[in-house]
Amino acid sequence: MARFTVTYRLRATSREEALARAEGIALEQTVEIPRDVVPAGYVADEILGRVEDIDPLAEGVWQATISYSPDSAGEEYTQFLNVVFGNSSIQQGIRVTAVNPGPEMTARFPGPRFGIAGLRALCGRTTGGMIAPVLKPMGLAPADFARLAAGCVHGGADIVKEDHGLASQPTARFRARVEAVCAAMAKARAETGRRTLYFPNLSGRPDEIERNLRFLKEAGADGVLVMPGLFGFGLVHRIAMDANLNLPVMTHPSFLGPYVLAPDTGVDHGVLFGTLQRLAGSDISVFPNVGGRFGFTAAECLQIADACRMPDGPGLPMLPSPGGGMNVARAAEMQAMYGQDVVYLLGGSLLKDPARIDEAVSAMRRALDRGTIGRPHGNA
């Protein structure tokens, strides 16, 4: 059966030490017992991780590629991540720099249900960057969010996304809020002929999640925002695999920062916010944009965008969604950087005058459309 591979960057002072560390990871991530007590046969031959490659990267830095059996992961995305980086995440000087699922794991985790083309079809924006204003702040009432959402439809938003901080606070319980926004957006869509999509932020205890997913689908939501750092990546996979639910997923990076921030541990930006989100089945990956209030570099943002959109998989290409610090003045710069297949989150800059959020959204639409004229279709 086709094994999947994970590439780790390791601190080690020699090839021997790098190989020993890699063999330690191969044990740790699978059997978790010393090599001399691994049962011979199937466990040693198939289940045990296998060091496929060791290469020097720089002084004291090595790269190891380890292959794992699909049998070690089974059919659960959670267990797949457990094999990729469960216990090794706790050891110093190990960073995941690539994950290649191979054909067998790609069959089990086929990726986004909608992808870029599917999202464009749903919202009717065939070319150009997409605009996703964010409903916030927490503490408002459902009627407030409903008014903001209607304004966003009138302004020409492609997706109305909820702030990841809207859960089920006493001022706006999850169900009341979703119902109010759905009703306001249906009315605004009928008035404008637009197809603006609504992605509420999934909220609830684990035993409420299934009911809440059915509820938001029946209420008329068009997709769902999920925080895999808090709810688990398995939830993204579970939603993406559900043909009856048939909802696109936007993933939010909340609580995931420590995985990328320290260069010597964790997971590379493109792997965490690109490859692993895409393989889990996210259609849109939100990440902190360069130049905003987070510290990602342009190179890190482009690594994410590339991993989201690589034409050769895994699964359908998905939409990168840079958030933070986007405004009309940066539209041309952002388009030059990201190209067309991108969803721009618009947050605080829209809320200076909530009653005129429609004008703020349409100003951003015009800024993006100006930048698109004369540009070739596709990514920059």
Place this chain on the structure above:
Amino acid sequence: MARFTVTYRLRATSREEALARAEGIALEQTVEIPRDVVPAGYVADEILGRVEDIDPLAEGVWQATISYSPDSAGEEYTQFLNVVFGNSSIQQGIRVTAVNPGPEMTARFPGPRFGIAGLRALCGRTTGGMIAPVLKPMGLAPADFARLAAGCVHGGADIVKEDHGLASQPTARFRARVEAVCAAMAKARAETGRRTLYFPNLSGRPDEIERNLRFLKEAGADGVLVMPGLFGFGLVHRIAMDANLNLPVMTHPSFLGPYVLAPDTGVDHGVLFGTLQRLAGSDISVFPNVGGRFGFTAAECLQIADACRMPDGPGLPMLPSPGGGMNVARAAEMQAMYGQDVVYLLGGSLLKDPARIDEAVSAMRRALDRGTIGRPHGNA
């Protein structure tokens, strides 16, 4: 309503910069919009985070304590963590060093259902360190795990814990494995009169978790192992709150390493593996032991143990459970370090001769009991 507080360690070159960063966190973690557009009244007065304290710690390092409204978190543990460190986790130079839930959040998140006294009552070990051998490696069949588990009961184990890598692999599906181990342990308990507990590793897609919890309870499991880094801390809270299920929870650190490894970001060891696990409702917190194959220091391990067992809460004191590198030769050293209220994981060292796992467990029991003679009851 009593606010909860979070203390952050910040990089900043002056008090002014530290205050500005703290005010940025207070905005980021709640309203996520610029200060000048925060609606006056309830949102500004109650929902917005409030900087309560700024203190210098060292050259270029400051400590800020920020209070948050219980209304910002609602009743969901996931949203509580989202307020504690959701987006701020993605900013460089911010580390959570303390979380004080205060009376209101402690009422919503009352902590462990069983705690130290409850676990001791369940397994009948009134004094001394507790022993928890681990069923592994993945790739074995249910009958193999059943035999190992029976040996552990005969050897005098307090808890038989499954390896966190046992999910629902083809060689040992979750339900078949749990049933086989439950049956073998029931027989061994009847033969020995012991009360050894069984904690299977919770597995499943999010839409299977509820069924799997009911299944393992009905099959006769005595508790459950959960990986909050992969399934979310909300799942721990959901299980701990369930009076019908009435199962103790052991939490495993898989995938959580990056939160603690980089000193300049993430969450302090005691907060992540102590305070936050305890508040979520874990009864036993597994963490990598000093001197094993992970790099935690003795001070970091004791910070965790202290946070787990502090008599003044939040909630009942819980059991720290150091894993990795424990063996008979280290028993005296470990007892001197951790005292009596501790669960020792025993892994690879038991499996040198699987047919004699009972002897290996009882050798560890004797080593711990020798160390206990003459020592006062309680923590070292």
